Amino acid sequence: MIPQSLRDAIKVTRAAGRKIKFLYLIPNYQNPTGVLLPATRRTEILAICREEGIFVVEDNPYGLLGFDRPSPNAMRAEDSENVIYLGSFSKTIASGLRIGWALVPQSLKDKLVIASESSILCPSNFTQLTIANYLTHQPWRDQIASFCEVYKVRRDAMLESLAEHFPQEATWTKPGGGFYVWVNLPPEIDTKAMMPKAIVAKVAYVPGTAFYADGFGSWSMRLSYCHPTPERIREGVKALGHVVKQEMSRRGSALN
Amino acid sequence: MIPQSLRDAIKVTRAAGRKIKFLYLIPNYQNPTGVLLPATRRTEILAICREEGIFVVEDNPYGLLGFDRPSPNAMRAEDSENVIYLGSFSKTIASGLRIGWALVPQSLKDKLVIASESSILCPSNFTQLTIANYLTHQPWRDQIASFCEVYKVRRDAMLESLAEHFPQEATWTKPGGGFYVWVNLPPEIDTKAMMPKAIVAKVAYVPGTAFYADGFGSWSMRLSYCHPTPERIREGVKALGHVVKQEMSRRGSALN
Numbered sequence: 001m002i003p004q005s006l007r008d009a010i011k012v013t014r015a016a017g018r019k020i021k022f023l024y025l026i027p028n029y030q031n032p033t034g035v036l037l038p039a040t041r042r043t044e045i046l047a048i049c050r051e052e053g054i055f056v057v058e059d060n061p062y063g064l065l066g067f068d069r070p071s072p073n074a075m076r077a078e079d080s081e082n083v084i085y086l087g088s089f090s091k092t093i094a095s096g097l098r099i100g101w102a103l104v105p106q107s108l109k110d111k112l113v114i115a116s117e118s119s120i121l122c123p124s125n126f127t128q129l130t131i132a133n134y135l136t137h138q139p140w141r142d143q144i145a146s147f148c149e150v151y152k153v154r155r156d157a158m159l160e161s162l163a164e165h166f167p168q169e170a171t172w173t174k175p176g177g178g179f180y181v182w183v184n185l186p187p188e189i190d191t192k193a194m195m196p197k198a199i200v201a202k203v204a205y206v207p208g209t210a211f212y213a214d215g216f217g218s219w220s221m222r223l224s225y226c227h228p229t230p231e232r233i234r235e236g237v238k239a240l241g242h243v244v245k246q247e248m249s250r251r252g253s254a255l256n
Numbered sequence: 257m258i259p260q261s262l263r264d265a266i267k268v269t270r271a272a273g274r275k276i277k278f279l280y281l282i283p284n285y286q287n288p289t290g291v292l293l294p295a296t297r298r299t300e301i302l303a304i305c306r307e308e309g310i311f312v313v314e315d316n317p318y319g320l321l322g323f324d325r326p327s328p329n330a331m332r333a334e335d336s337e338n339v340i341y342l343g344s345f346s347k348t349i350a351s352g353l354r355i356g357w358a359l360v361p362q363s364l365k366d367k368l369v370i371a372s373e374s375s376i377l378c379p380s381n382f383t384q385l386t387i388a389n390y391l392t393h394q395p396w397r398d399q400i401a402s403f404c405e406v407y408k409v410r411r412d413a414m415l416e417s418l419a420e421h422f423p424q425e426a427t428w429t430k431p432g433g434g435f436y437v438w439v440n441l442p443p444e445i446d447t448k449a450m451m452p453k454a455i456v457a458k459v460a461y462v463p464g465t466a467f468y469a470d471g472f473g474s475w476s477m478r479l480s481y482c483h484p485t486p487e488r489i490r491e492g493v494k495a496l497g498h499v500v501k502q503e504m505s506r507r508g509s510a511l512n
Contacts, residue, residue: 098380119375124354127380 001025001037003044010052022055022084028071029062029178032211032222036176039072046079055105061088064144066177067152081105084112089131091179092144097127151179157230158223158237165241167248172223179226182208184219185244188251191221194243201239257281257293259300266308278311278340284327285318285434288467288478292432295328302335311361317344320400322433323408337361340368345387347435348400353383407435413486414479414493421497423504435482438464440475441500444507447477450499457495 006023013020023045027037037045049056058075076085080103088100104112116122134140158181162172172183185191192207205224208217223240225233262279269276279301283293293301305312314331332341336359344356360368372378390396414437418428428439441447448463461480464473479496481489 094382096381098376098378098382120354122354124380124383125352126350126354126386127383130382 001041001045003041003048006045006048010048010054020052020054022057023049024057024059025075026059026062027075028060029065029175029180031062031178032180032206032208033182034173034175034178034180035182036071042072042075043078046075046082050079050082055108056083057086058083059086061086061091061100062178064092065148065151065179067148067155068176071177076103081107084108092147093131093134093140097131099123099127099131148177151177151226153230154225154228154233155181157233158225161234161237162241165238167241167245169248170244179224181223181225183221183223185221186248187219189219189244189247191219194247197243197247198240201243203236203240203243205240257297257301259297259304262301262304266304266310276308276310278313279305280313280315281331282315282318283331284316285321285431285436287318287434288436288462288464289438290429290431290434290436291438292327298328298331299334302331302338306335306338311364312339313342314339315342317342317347317356318434320348321404321407321435323404323411324432327433332359337363340364348403349387349390349396353387355379355383355387404433407433407482409486410481410484410489411437413489414481417490417493418497421494423497423501425504426500435480437479437481439477439479441477442504442507443475445475445500445503447475450503453499453503454496457499459492459496459499461496 010020025037025045027042029036046056048054056075056079060074063071063074074085076083082105084105085103086100087102089097090100102112155175159172159174162170162181162183166172166183167186169186170183172181175181191205192209195205195207198205206222208220208222209215211217211222223237228236266276281293281301283298285292302312304310312331312335316330319327319330330341332339338361340361341359342356343358345353346356358368411431415428415430418426418437418439422428422439423441425442426439428437431437447461448465451461451463454461462478464476464478465471467473467478479493484492
């Protein structure tokens with residue numbers, strides 16, 4: 001997120017008479033692009049939001065999944081009164097437990113407890129105790145370090161095979177952690193319309209439009225390298241590259 | 257619920273220009289009163305709601321906890337297109353798993369899935385598998401039958417000691433299942449204001465106002481017999497009866 005674009009968006013939104021309640025951010029290895037928000041931008045964005053009276057919701061499920069170096073400090077570490085921090089065990093220990101945590105400004109705490117109670121009454125204490133026990137008795141730091149090794153190899157496999165098999169018109173992010181690569185194709189490609197062809201080739205992805213509220217993202221796609229083996233990733237990217245090239249040539253001929 | 261009162265309430269609510277989306281009911285051993293909705297009233301209420309275009313939400317956490325005879329048929333068994341049925345394992349197998357289920361009219365199914373996804377994404381598959389495994393491999397019917405024996409003894413202990421220790425002006429329900437007895441005291445008693453005195457006497461209850469949206473219920477209380485042993489129930493009801501009698505005599509003198 002570019003701080004100046006945030007300033008502009010705040011102006012435009014307020015000029016349209018709309019109230020801004022909070023800014024939602026995934027600063028580390030964001031879903032869907034895998035990008036990291038640099039430390040200096042974090043500070044600047046925090047200052048803007050404080051100035052403008054806008055809470056920041058800092059969602060950090062991927063923060064411990066940096067491959068090459070530790071992630072920058074959490075934004076909440078700089079501003080505990082204006083940042084609602086959300087943590088999760090879903091990407092590190094077990095997604096099926098559905099347990100996370102929130103660090104909340106004192107002023108919002110009671111309201112959040114009531115909102116949570118009226119939505120779910122309480123989270124499962126069985127799964128909370130399971131996590132607590134795991135954190136107490138298992139070497140979870142080593143476990144996460146070994147996950148990072150696994151994911152790093154998979155990221156490398158994906159980036160290498162994208163370079164090998166995707167058309168030169170395509171561009172993509174180079175994530176330093178997390179699960180995702182964001183690919184931009186030439187704008188004549190509609191990734192949602194192309195999806196059935198990819199599935200026939202035994203590859204799935206999330207079309208870019210899923211991450212926009214306004215229909216944007218139609219020539220982009222999110223690829224995930226977290227689950228398949230490196231061999232399967234190479235195979236999948238190769239097959240998907242073939243689908244993309246076919247689609248480009250089909251669209252190209254249609255345009256001519 | 258008295259069917260004619262439902263007809264009246266629908267009329268009054270609509271006359272005030274308010275839309276009615278659904279009727280929420282706990283037909284079996286209701287929380288907070290422990291009462292059972294008789295089969296004939298169920299049929300009549302279903303007919304009213306069908307006529308008036310109002311969905312019925314049938315919440316049935318206590319249906320398997322009948323002490324003396326099985327509960328009447330679920331309302332959904334009579335009208336699967338107008339009843340949203342909610343089941344739960346919380347009162348029978350384990351409250352800490354937070355797993356239940358819904359049987360939903362076909363017309364509402366997709367909307368409910370989207371509402372659930374946007375609220376919680378998905379329930380824990382770990383706890384779902386735990387329940388599925390338990391239901392497959394454990395004698396859960398026998399387990400619930402033995403719970404019913406336990407709760408029945410506790411209900412009897414509560415009803416007997418209420419008769420023994422509560423003032424004759426008090427009245428209460430005689431539940432045929434579930435966890436709760438609803439006690440009505442003389443109207444000069446404010447059960448919420450009396451609560452700290454009960455807690456000093458080491459007894460807790462839920463003040464009646466908690467179950468009304470409009471401040472009604474101030475001289476009522478919900479007692480639960482599910483957790484304590486019969487001995488502790490007798491002790492507790494005796495101590496609470498003493499608090500109530502003191503409060504009545506204090507209020508009585510204040511009135512005079």
